Amino acid sequence: MNEMLTVNVSPHIYTKRNTTSIMLDVVIALLPASAAAVIFFGWRAAVLIAACTVSAPLFEFIFDKIVKKDNTIGDLSAVVTGLLLALNLPASVPVWQAVLGSAVAIIIVKCLFGGIGDNFANPAITARVVLLLAFPGTVTAAVFPTEKFTDIISGATPLAVISGQEGTLPSLLNMFLGARGGAIGETSALALLIGGAYLLARRVITWHTPVAFVSTVFILTLLLGKEPLYQIMSGGLLIGAIFMATDYATSPTTEWGKIVFGFGCGLLTVIIRVWGTYPEGVSFAILFMNILCPYINRWTERKPFGGVPQ
Amino acid sequence: MRRILRGVHVPHSKNTAGSVPTRMPPPRFITIPLVMHIGAPSVCVVKPGDHVDVGQLIAEAGGYVGAPIHSSVSGTVREITSVMMTNGKPVPAVKIESDGLMTVSPSIKPPVVNDYDSFIAAVRASGAVGLGGAGFPTSVKLDIKDTSRIKEVIVNSAECEPYITSDTRTMIDRADDIAEGCRLLEKYLNVKKIYIGIEKNKPEAIASMRRIAANDPVVEVRVLPSLYPQGGEKVIIHNITGKVVPEGKLPIDVGTIVINCTTLAFIASYIKTGMPLVEKCITVDGPAVASPKNVIVPIGTAMSEVFEFCGGFKKAPAKFLQGGPMMGLAVFSPDTPVIKNNNAILAFDKDTASKPKETSCIRCGQCSAHCPYKLDPAEYGRALKANDVEKLIRLKVNLCMECGCCSYICPARIPLVQQNKMGKALVAEYQKKKKTEAGAAK
Numbered sequence: 001m002n003e004m005l006t007v008n009v010s011p012h013i014y015t016k017r018n019t020t021s022i023m024l025d026v027v028i029a030l031l032p033a034s035a036a037a038v039i040f041f042g043w044r045a046a047v048l049i050a051a052c053t054v055s056a057p058l059f060e061f062i063f064d065k066i067v068k069k070d071n072t073i074g075d076l077s078a079v080v081t082g083l084l085l086a087l088n089l090p091a092s093v094p095v096w097q098a099v100l101g102s103a104v105a106i107i108i109v110k111c112l113f114g115g116i117g118d119n120f121a122n123p124a125i126t127a128r129v130v131l132l133l134a135f136p137g138t139v140t141a142a143v144f145p146t147e148k149f150t151d152i153i154s155g156a157t158p159l160a161v162i163s164g165q166e167g168t169l170p171s172l173l174n175m176f177l178g179a180r181g182g183a184i185g186e187t188s189a190l191a192l193l194i195g196g197a198y199l200l201a202r203r204v205i206t207w208h209t210p211v212a213f214v215s216t217v218f219i220l221t222l223l224l225g226k227e228p229l230y231q232i233m234s235g236g237l238l239i240g241a242i243f244m245a246t247d248y249a250t251s252p253t254t255e256w257g258k259i260v261f262g263f264g265c266g267l268l269t270v271i272i273r274v275w276g277t278y279p280e281g282v283s284f285a286i287l288f289m290n291i292l293c294p295y296i297n298r299w300t301e302r303k304p305f306g307g308v309p310q
Numbered sequence: 311m312r313r314i315l316r317g318v319h320v321p322h323s324k325n326t327a328g329s330v331p332t333r334m335p336p337p338r339f340i341t342i343p344l345v346m347h348i349g350a351p352s353v354c355v356v357k358p359g360d361h362v363d364v365g366q367l368i369a370e371a372g373g374y375v376g377a378p379i380h381s382s383v384s385g386t387v388r389e390i391t392s393v394m395m396t397n398g399k400p401v402p403a404v405k406i407e408s409d410g411l412m413t414v415s416p417s418i419k420p421p422v423v424n425d426y427d428s429f430i431a432a433v434r435a436s437g438a439v440g441l442g443g444a445g446f447p448t449s450v451k452l453d454i455k456d457t458s459r460i461k462e463v464i465v466n467s468a469e470c471e472p473y474i475t476s477d478t479r480t481m482i483d484r485a486d487d488i489a490e491g492c493r494l495l496e497k498y499l500n501v502k503k504i505y506i507g508i509e510k511n512k513p514e515a516i517a518s519m520r521r522i523a524a525n526d527p528v529v530e531v532r533v534l535p536s537l538y539p540q541g542g543e544k545v546i547i548h549n550i551t552g553k554v555v556p557e558g559k560l561p562i563d564v565g566t567i568v569i570n571c572t573t574l575a576f577i578a579s580y581i582k583t584g585m586p587l588v589e590k591c592i593t594v595d596g597p598a599v600a601s602p603k604n605v606i607v608p609i610g611t612a613m614s615e616v617f618e619f620c621g622g623f624k625k626a627p628a629k630f631l632q633g634g635p636m637m638g639l640a641v642f643s644p645d646t647p648v649i650k651n652n653n654a655i656l657a658f659d660k661d662t663a664s665k666p667k668e669t670s671c672i673r674c675g676q677c678s679a680h681c682p683y684k685l686d687p688a689e690y691g692r693a694l695k696a697n698d699v700e701k702l703i704r705l706k707v708n709l710c711m712e713c714g715c716c717s718y719i720c721p722a723r724i725p726l727v728q729q730n731k732m733g734k735a736l737v738a739e740y741q742k743k744k745k746t747e748a749g750a751a752k
Contacts, residue, residue, distance in 0.1 A: 005628060005629055005630065005640070005641075005642065005643075005644075006628050006629040006640065006658075006663040006664060006665070007629070007640040007641070007642060008640055008665050008725075008728075009725060009727055009728040009731065010635075010636060010637050010638060010639065010640075010712070010714050010717075010727060011635060011636045011637070011714030011717050011718050011727065012629065012631060012635040012636075012638065012640070012658065012663075013320065013321070013472065013635040013636070013662075013718065014666060014717070014718055014720075014723060015318070015718055015719050015721075017719075017721050018666075018669075018721045018722070018723065019669055019670075019672055019721045019722055021721070022672075022674070022721055072669075072670075075669065077672075115670060116669075116670050116672055117670045117671045117672040117673050117722075118670070248672050248673045248674045248675070249672060249673045252675075253673060253674075253675030253678060253679075253686075253688075254675070254678070301686070301705075302678070302684040302686075303684065304683050304684050304685055304705075304706040304709050305315065305544070305548075305554065305682065305683040305684050305709070306544060306554050306555055306556050306557050306683065306709060307557055307706045307709060308556050308557040308558065
């Protein structure tokens with residue numbers, strides 16, 4: 001009884017969920033898409049995934065060592081960043097470029113801004129955009145699934161076809177399953193939706209941003225007569241709406257804010273896809289909305305219960 | 311269907327719901343603090359050497375917002391001392407050595423109650439304070455004068471804190487007292503509507519209260535979701551009536567009185583017997599306690615003696631709480647006395663007592679998503695770091711009731727309630743300073 005007692009401010013119990021378990025849930029939710037990547041794009045996809053998910057935490061570890069911060073890779077957020085980056089690259093990207101992408105994501109976008117929670121832009125998306133500008137040849141290459149699946153498609157990616165390039169659109173079923181050209185993890189709508197359902201069920205994300213994002217794209221392209229069903233399943237739309245636009249640090253925290261954010265992402269995506277030079281606009285759209293995030297948070301502040309304005 | 315306020319799903323841990331309270335024998339010494347309520351400290355009317363009996367007045371109310379205090383044992387006053395209470399401040403206290411006889415004071419007789427004034431006077435003399443935990447003097451709460459302002463009374467029986475089952479036992483074991491309490495409110499406060507609000511995880515208590523409602527048309531039982539903090543005053547008002555108590559106002563300003571079910575049962579029993587508030591049924595539980603149970607404890611008994619009565623500890627205790635794990639207060643010493651508004655004492659072992667390590671905020675927004683009052687605790691933390699008082703004021707940190715949902719749900723284990731408390735203190739200080747400056751300018 002003479003031992004020191006613990007005395008602290010209430011509460012004295014906590015939920016089991018912590019940052020690590022949330023990040024682990026995101027990794028689990030990305031497993032179907034990762035599996036689809038390897039199925040459709042073969043060993044090169046597996047190599048890219050391995051390179052990024054190992055190098056991202058490694059860069060964070062090295063950064064923490066250099067600046068003498070507590071080691072933070074145990075929270076698994078760097079693994080999520082690495083995995084997302086890999087899934088957003090086509091199989092044509094050389095490993096060294098992917099690893100460079102990891103370094104940009106972790107060191108420049110995340111750690112230099114203060115680490116987890118303090119980055120203003122999504123690290124994986126920013127890194128993808130940097131690679132896209134630095135190595136357009138490999139990052140925008142229309143890479144198609146391995147021989148087993150190549151007989152079903154030819155020519156340009158679906159988005160390029162919709163934009164007017166030569167080629168035939170894959171069937172909607174192949175779009176849904178993922179047998180189409182694109183980045184390794186973005187092609188299988190089925191796998192991404194399974195991951196999204198898991199995140200919703202585990203309450204890691206809410207429906208607001210993905211639903212607002214996807215439905216905005218669907219409705220706008222429907223009005224513009226631009227193949228809405230192909231639009232929502234092509235490019236990085238689903239992986240962006242489910243996994244990137246829901247990133248905690250770079251998206252709004254209020255429900256209305258999430259809806260505004262999703263709508264903005266959808267609007268910008270359609271503008272870039274339909275009128276822009278690039279066939280795909282999801283990355284740019286999310287990145288732009290990341291920058292608006294603090295303002296959206298401010299515009300959508302909730303009225304406190306019983307609060308009386310001064 | 312009205313949208314109920316947000317909250318968190320806490321583990322219920324109602325291990326003692328089936329434990330019929332046992333009355334513990336008086337300990338050799340009791341120490342009764344003279345502050346066991348919100349308001350002025352009570353004024354001691356005994357001196358060392360005086361003989362006192364059970365129920366005898368030992369301290370008078372120190373003001374309108376105050377409550378008298380009575381001896382919980384028979385014996386001899388040994389000294390007027392001071393004890394360290396949970397807020398870290400010493401308060402004066404009366405130490406009494408029990409003679410073990412529990413002789414009831416000859417002054418105990420049922421009060422004469424025949425109208426509003428005599429009813430309020432009786433409640434005042436009973437020493438009643440809010441037994442749900444707040445400790446606000448009940449006579450002040452009920453002293454509405456113009457009883458037409460009362461649209462409804464809510465008997466708060468939510469008992470949303472984990473572990474605690476003392477109100478559950480009141481509803482099961484003392485349903486007659488609650489029924490009588492309702493009749494008293496109808497008779498003397500002219501109350502036309504009484505809601506008994508209970509969380510749905512207490513089926514036996516709900517059945518017991520429904521029997522009251524079956525015999526009294528004024529009473530209606532409302533079964534509420536088991537969602538902490540269902541029993542928060544403004545929360546239960548909203549979830550039952552849909553009314554919002556505005557900032558800085560009291561429940562009566564929207565026509566509502568909220569009273570805890572055990573407080574109501576106590577008032578009824580006082581008016582029947584005249585025995586003031588000298589003992590309290592509390593839940594003794596927690597991961598370190600050998601045999602958790604409900605115990606009726608003389609007020610002023612050291613927590614350590616109550617744990618002893620419950621078979622001591624099965625694991626070495628490392629933290630003691632007065633109240634539940636969400637809002638309960640950690641005490642500095644196990645010898646801290648049990649006071650009027652305690653409804654539980656808990657003991658945690660080393661593994662469950664330690665506070666998890668804090669990591670960086672990941673801006674997940676869980677704290678604000680689960681805040682019943684739609685506040686933004688994470689933002690308060692950032693404002694606090696930047697010493698931005700204006701922002702704290704704009705974002706209404708002052709509304710925080712410290713229910714603990716934000717800290718409970720935070721995946722980064724940030725002590726958000728602690729930050730909110732600091733924010734509130736900073737705002738209070740700032741506004742006080744502004745007021746004096748404005749006064750000086752005039």
